[in-house]
Amino acid sequence: MNKILIAGGAGFIGSHLSRYFLGLMSEVWVIDNLVTGSRTNVADLDNNPNFHFVEADIADYDYSALPQFDIVYDLASPASPILFEKIPLEILKTNSFGLMKLLDFVKKSHSKTMVFASTSEVYGDPQVSPQPENYFGNVNSYGPRACYDEGKRFAEATIYSYISKYDLDIRIARIFNTYGPNMNKADGRVISNFINQALENKPLTVYGDGTQTRSCCYVSDMVHGFYLLGTKENLKGNVINLGNPDERTIVDIAKLIKKLVKSDSKISFLPIGEDDPKRRCPDITKARQLLDWSPKINLESGLEKTISYFKSL
Numbered sequence: 001m002n003k004i005l006i007a008g009g010a011g012f013i014g015s016h017l018s019r020y021f022l023g024l025m026s027e028v029w030v031i032d033n034l035v036t037g038s039r040t041n042v043a044d045l046d047n048n049p050n051f052h053f054v055e056a057d058i059a060d061y062d063y064s065a066l067p068q069f070d071i072v073y074d075l076a077s078p079a080s081p082i083l084f085e086k087i088p089l090e091i092l093k094t095n096s097f098g099l100m101k102l103l104d105f106v107k108k109s110h111s112k113t114m115v116f117a118s119t120s121e122v123y124g125d126p127q128v129s130p131q132p133e134n135y136f137g138n139v140n141s142y143g144p145r146a147c148y149d150e151g152k153r154f155a156e157a158t159i160y161s162y163i164s165k166y167d168l169d170i171r172i173a174r175i176f177n178t179y180g181p182n183m184n185k186a187d188g189r190v191i192s193n194f195i196n197q198a199l200e201n202k203p204l205t206v207y208g209d210g211t212q213t214r215s216c217c218y219v220s221d222m223v224h225g226f227y228l229l230g231t232k233e234n235l236k237g238n239v240i241n242l243g244n245p246d247e248r249t250i251v252d253i254a255k256l257i258k259k260l261v262k263s264d265s266k267i268s269f270l271p272i273g274e275d276d277p278k279r280r281c282p283d284i285t286k287a288r289q290l291l292d293w294s295p296k297i298n299l300e301s302g303l304e305k306t307i308s309y310f311k312s313l
């Protein structure tokens with residue numbers, strides 16, 4: 001039986017990944033401090049004898065009691081723009097000290113493989129689109145988004161150095177906007193915002209003129225990509241974009257959600273945040289070639305599933 005450790009496993013993507021591996025009869029350990037995740041995201045797993053939940057901060061935890069793992073996934077990090085202002089130091093600490101403690105554990109326990117959840121935000125406000133992995137990015141190191149963007153860039157640099165110094169098998173996923181059930185309703189991400197505003201017949205808040213683009217990946221596609229990235233052989237040191245290349249303007253996403261919810265909400269335009277990226281679209285050539293992966297769920301059907309989830313809350 002495979003042993004899988006998922007840091008951040010009570011969060012949005014992590015809870016789906018936990019469920020996926022349990023479905024494959026793996027033993028799943030989750031470490032989560034619940035700063036943005038929730039126990040209810042994994043409550044249905046508690047009766048599964050192969051599921052172990054540890055409430056702890058990855059930066060402060062004593063890992064000595066944990067076994068060796070086949071795969072260690074690190075998804076622990078707040079990711080919502082609202083939190084960049086509220087808990088910037090926690091975000092920086094998690095992506096630096098937290099990651100280093102986890103890397104030291106991987107090294108000491110001789111765990112086989114590690115996968116780190118990085119982000120398309122390492123490309124900043126990109127000057128090339130779609131963004132390939134070899135694009136270095138256009139990132140402001142001194143601004144309101146820097147705690148997250150530079151936190152993840154620091155994390156990638158740390159991983160590079162651990163691989164070269166200790167020869168660890170670590171892979172990096174650069175995740176583009178992902179959505180689906182278990183998203184936190186209040187975390188200010190575009191899809192959850194629009195759906196909940198539409199369901200409550202409130203105005204859909206578009207920042208800027210809405211011509212900026214996003215490419216949204218349904219969570220089951222993302223989880224399958226994560227599974228492949230963790231389980232395929234010979235991927236040590238690879239950095240791979242995971243996301244859906246179906247690029248849409250924010251205003252088109254708002255209109256689509258309004259239509260699917262059958263909502264009378266208006267669309268209101270507010271000032272855009274500092275350093276908000278104008279284009280977001282993954283080049284997934286590498287994921288297609290190395291993982292034989294591409295997203296299967298189109299935006300309309302993914303949104304239908306997500307709307308049903310938010311309606312059920």
Ligand SMILES: NC(=O)c1ccc[n+]([C@@H]2O[C@H](COP(=O)([O-])OP(=O)(O)OC[C@H]3O[C@@H](n4cnc5c(N)ncnc54)[C@H](O)[C@@H]3O)[C@@H](O)[C@H]2O)c1
Nearest residue numbers: 008010011012013033034035036037057058076077177178
């Ligand atoms: N969802 C997206 O669109 C997206 C896009 C790019 C990157 N990512 C990355 O994917 C990962 C998961 O994102 P998500 O959307 O599921 O976010 P999320 O906030 O739902 O999940 C993160 C989880 O990590 C936990 N956590 C945070 N700091 C921790 C710490 N110090 N110790 C232990 N647990 C901690 C949180 O409580 C939460 O359960 C994050 O690393 C994020 O940066 C997500």
